[in-house]
Amino acid sequence: MQAVRELERAVKELGLRGLNLQCFEHRLPINDKLMYPLYAKCVELDIPVNIHCGINFSMQTTMAYGQPFLLDEVLTHFPDLRVCAAPPGWPWVQELLGVAWKHPTLFIGLVMVKPKLLAVANSGYESLLQYGRTLLTDRIIFGSGFPRLSPGQAVREIDALGLPDDVKDLWLYQNAKRFLRL
Template sequence: MTVIDYGATPPVAEARMPTQSHLSNYRRVYAKAEAESGRHDETRTLDDFFADCDSAGVVRTVIKARDVETTFGGKIRNEDIAALCRSYPDRFIGFAGVDPNKGMEAVREFEFAVRELGLRGLNLQCFENRLPIDDRRIYLLYAKCVELNVPVNIHTGINFSLESSPEYGRPEMLDRVLCDFPELRVCASPPGWPWVLELLSVAWRHPNLWIGVVAVRPRILAKENSGYGPLLQYGSTVLQDRIIWGSAHPMMPIARTVDEVRSLPLEEDVQQKWLKENACSFLNLADV
């Protein structure tokens, strides 16, 4: 079975955020997993990354730009992500990143990224922009997503930055957004912890909301009292068509997280939905 990875960072400078100080606590939280994935191995190359993808059956990887210039002074440029996608069109699918705090400048930059650079979605890490998911400044971008018919990835759940608030990731704000933009395709990732039930309720209400099992070890979904049990329950039944897996590499090893999805108590057809088919639906991809 082939797989689509809904979120990874290849080992090239252009795909890394140059300013990482606001994310330093992530290095503590994910230290063990990052060591296993080779995050700090400066000798790793794109060929090594592609070999990891091949060993896990990954045929496409979504890579994402980010813009946090007004808050933390960093940016992964749309032009650089687009260049990687052009160089490896059979490997990468690119999402644009813009800073909603920049107002109409961000809207114009996003439109250029889609129409001219060929990027295929929008990536919003609202905790890094220090904005609620339903902030009026982001509404300009949601409207543009609908106009361009591209999806948006939105960080939900807790963040581990000690320079931002977890409240920026509350899933209930997605309900207000989707009531105002019922045509908007959204993937909420990571999957909302500690507000997992809140996220599931919003997804059940809105057919255009997918949930990304990203930056969390899939095996934890089956652990008693982890807080993720309802995600496994609903993700195997009424929401089985709207769960999308991503490795978050180099935060976690690619093959290990794929194996952990396949080890969950899910029917084989549901596993394949999580690992590929739902991503194809969200991304408007023909089968790959």
């Protein structure tokens, strides 16, 4: 409850616009019931949550905490919770796409992944490009992962993917605008 109270204070008094959760750092699965009061408070406060999804490179914890299928249970219990899964689920990209297809409030953040990898055969990201230009065009959100990749370089790599202009506009701006309610 201390975390819930601090979240509410941060939003109401400090102007926080969203919550970022790196569940692997706390050794808690995304669907751990200890997280549910925070998810409920995010819905109540109408703020989005970014959840680390996919591999982590910590030697102190396992990768299992970031498996995307754990989001399915959370979003089944909290259908109004706006979630951005970032980074985009590697090595479980297909799983993340399935959960996003099922839950309309789940967005996928292109964060900490070089966009050019989406077009590289056997990178594990090919299906993200396929679904991101078709069924999930309205749920891909750009993020550079700075300082690992500069925003300019990331945008150039997105430009090189050959996406239609309307899809690029969604990925680079409109989806984030809608997700953040700007």
